[in-house]
Amino acid sequence: MKLLEVMNGVEFTSQKPWNEIENTEIKDIAYNSSKCEDGYIFVAIKGETVDGHKYVKDAYKRGTRVFILQDDVELGEDAIKLFVKDSRIALSNMSSNYFGNPSRELKVIGVTGTKGKTTITNYISEVLNQAGINTGVIGTNGTFYNGKSEKTVNTTPESYELHRIFRTMLDEGVKCVSMEVSSGGIMMNRVEDVNFDIGIFSNLSPDHIGPKEHPTFEHYLECKAKLFTLCDHGIINIDDKHAKDIIKHATCHIETFGIEKDADLKAKNIKYSRELDSLGTSFDVETKDDIFNAYICSPGTFSIYNALAVISVCRYLKIDQRLMLDALKNAKVKGRVEVLPVLDYATVIIDYAHNGVSLENILQTLKKYDHNRLICLFGSVGGRTKLRRKELGDVASRECDLCILTGDNPDFEDPMDVINDIAKSFEGSKCEYIKVPDREEAIIKAIEIAKEGDMIVFAGKGHEEYQLIKGERVPFSETEIAKKAAAKLMESRKIMVESL
Ligand SMILES: CC(=O)N[C@H]1[C@@H](OP(=O)(O)OP(=O)(O)OC[C@H]2O[C@@H](n3ccc(=O)[nH]c3=O)[C@H](O)[C@@H]2O)O[C@H](CO)[C@@H](O)[C@@H]1O[C@H](C)C(=O)N[C@@H](C)C(=O)N[C@H](CCC(=O)O)C(=O)O
Numbered sequence: 001m002k003l004l005e006v007m008n009g010v011e012f013t014s015q016k017p018w019n020e021i022e023n024t025e026i027k028d029i030a031y032n033s034s035k036c037e038d039g040y041i042f043v044a045i046k047g048e049t050v051d052g053h054k055y056v057k058d059a060y061k062r063g064t065r066v067f068i069l070q071d072d073v074e075l076g077e078d079a080i081k082l083f084v085k086d087s088r089i090a091l092s093n094m095s096s097n098y099f100g101n102p103s104r105e106l107k108v109i110g111v112t113g114t115k116g117k118t119t120i121t122n123y124i125s126e127v128l129n130q131a132g133i134n135t136g137v138i139g140t141n142g143t144f145y146n147g148k149s150e151k152t153v154n155t156t157p158e159s160y161e162l163h164r165i166f167r168t169m170l171d172e173g174v175k176c177v178s179m180e181v182s183s184g185g186i187m188m189n190r191v192e193d194v195n196f197d198i199g200i201f202s203n204l205s206p207d208h209i210g211p212k213e214h215p216t217f218e219h220y221l222e223c224k225a226k227l228f229t230l231c232d233h234g235i236i237n238i239d240d241k242h243a244k245d246i247i248k249h250a251t252c253h254i255e256t257f258g259i260e261k262d263a264d265l266k267a268k269n270i271k272y273s274r275e276l277d278s279l280g281t282s283f284d285v286e287t288k289d290d291i292f293n294a295y296i297c298s299p300g301t302f303s304i305y306n307a308l309a310v311i312s313v314c315r316y317l318k319i320d321q322r323l324m325l326d327a328l329k330n331a332k333v334k335g336r337v338e339v340l341p342v343l344d345y346a347t348v349i350i351d352y353a354h355n356g357v358s359l360e361n362i363l364q365t366l367k368k369y370d371h372n373r374l375i376c377l378f379g380s381v382g383g384r385t386k387l388r389r390k391e392l393g394d395v396a397s398r399e400c401d402l403c404i405l406t407g408d409n410p411d412f413e414d415p416m417d418v419i420n421d422i423a424k425s426f427e428g429s430k431c432e433y434i435k436v437p438d439r440e441e442a443i444i445k446a447i448e449i450a451k452e453g454d455m456i457v458f459a460g461k462g463h464e465e466y467q468l469i470k471g472e473r474v475p476f477s478e479t480e481i482a483k484k485a486a487a488k489l490m491e492s493r494k495i496m497v498e499s500l
């Protein structure tokens with residue numbers, strides 16, 4: 001490919017004459033020097049940890065001769081240096097060009113917000129696929145299309161990976177992509193050149209504020225709001241207290257959904273139901289010219305908000321209403337309020353809630369269903385802010401009858417130290433608690449102590465199939481452990497009954 005085709009739309013200056021740049025062909029783009037070889041362009045990014053300009057010489061040694069730079073670096077005479085104002089923005093533009101601007105040929109739906117991104121993107125894909133629109137997903141749980149999957153390092157991949165994935169999906173017949181748009185992804189210009197058709201805002205609360213992330217809450221909000229300058233049609237949760245701020249920044253057409261405030265799509269007459277393998281919610285959806293009933297096999301108010309976002313998308317894309325409602329009825333997301341039908345006398349749920357806000361949401365939601373005790377098994381990640389431990393402990397000790405404090409990705413920290421931090425929240429609380437640092441033992445304990453009508457939540461790990469211990473991802477499946485423990489328990493009870 002010609003270098004100039006890749007640079008289309010990127011402003012740059014160079015130390016080389018135009019004819020030399022014009023005649024240069026390139027094989028590929030790399031933003032990590034270790035991937036560089038002859039024929040590549042190396043994009044030097046000033047990172048959060050290191051300055052990519054440090055690795056320019058390494059890329060040169062590997063045979064690369066074309067460089068995108070913000071600062072000058074001394075190199076051999078044969079190097080072509082293209083100077084840009086911002087390497088990340090240049091990488092985004094170049095990646096889109098290199099892969100043939102695939103997002104322009106796809107319908108791209110971006111979902112942003114503090115909570116609900118993974119759930120909404122996956123619901124959209126399930127519903128659209130069932131309606132016959134081949135839809136792929138990109139987000140925290142990975143990349144999925146046509147039954148294939150790929151792991152992602154970031155919720156919103158780096159621009160080069162993103163456009164590569166779009167290209168592959170497009171070549172394999174995908175028509176629509178439902179993707180999570182993190183504030184970090186927007187801050188790092190990963191989605192700058194994505195042609196979004198629809199943007200969705202779920203909600204906003206303080207998160208990702210700190211070193212290497214957002215300096216302030218306002219910055220976090222502005223990053224989220226930027227999505228609504230990159231899309232044609234914005235779908236906004238009007239009940240969120242920051243909806244107005246998001247709309248204020250938007251340049252796209254806006255449509256709203258909600259439960260409390262006036263909205264283009266409003267849920268009413270909410271009813272909850274509890275089955276062995278699901279916690280369901282039924283509600284009426286009212287628009288200015290229609291009213292219909294919807295059912296989802298997921299509990300609580302936040303699930304209704306997620307469903308309203310999906311219904312808004314389907315209406316915008318003119319999906320048949322019957323098809324949409326049928327698909328929504330069965331839509332499930334791994335590790336998001338996932339009911340494990342392992343015990344026939346108690347409800348066991350796996351959920352990804354790992355901060356105060358989401359744990360409070362799920363626990364308060366579950367309390368709305370008939371239950372005996374509300375039991376929560378949780379921990380908090382090692383080596384990170386102690387504030388999260390306090391938030392989680394405060395919420396769980398307030399909302400639950402019993403908590404099992406355990407390990408959750410302890411990494412290099414002793415899980416007991418994390419547990420002891422969390423336990424401080426239980427001083428003076430009516431909620432009982434036990435400490436079981438090994439998460440597998442904790443799950444077995446939870447299954448053993450379950451009584452008729454109990455509601456038990458394993459919070460924090462959600463879809464994760466590992467436990468992070470001393471820098472290593474050790475395979476770990478909550479589902480498998482719970483299944484085995486329940487089967488063993490049932491077997492021992494059967495033996496006891498038979499021996500009577
Ligand atoms: C702190 C942070 O955000 N880091 C992200 C960032 O890496 P970075 O800029 O820090 O990279 P760096 O390590 O400083 O290196 C700078 C440059 O030198 C290059 N390099 C480095 C070493 C070498 O030998 N050769 C070389 O060329 C690197 O490839 C890079 O281009 O850019 C990388 C590529 O886009 C990301 O993978 C990486 O995400 C890390 C893994 C991360 O944890 N990010 C989190 C904060 C994040 O982005 N989270 C959001 C979700 C949260 C939200 O809602 O905001 C997400 O979308 O995942």
Ligand SMILES: Nc1ncnc2c1ncn2[C@@H]1O[C@H](COP(=O)(O)OP(=O)(O)OP(=O)(O)O)[C@@H](O)[C@H]1O
Nearest residue numbers: 114115116117118119302336351352353358361362
């Ligand atoms: N709309 C929502 N509002 C509040 N909480 C939600 C919502 N949807 C899901 N949750 C809760 O938050 C947890 C994470 O949900 P989900 O993974 O969909 O959000 P996310 O935005 O992708 O989060 P993260 O950035 O942490 O990956 C769920 O397990 C559930 O407990």
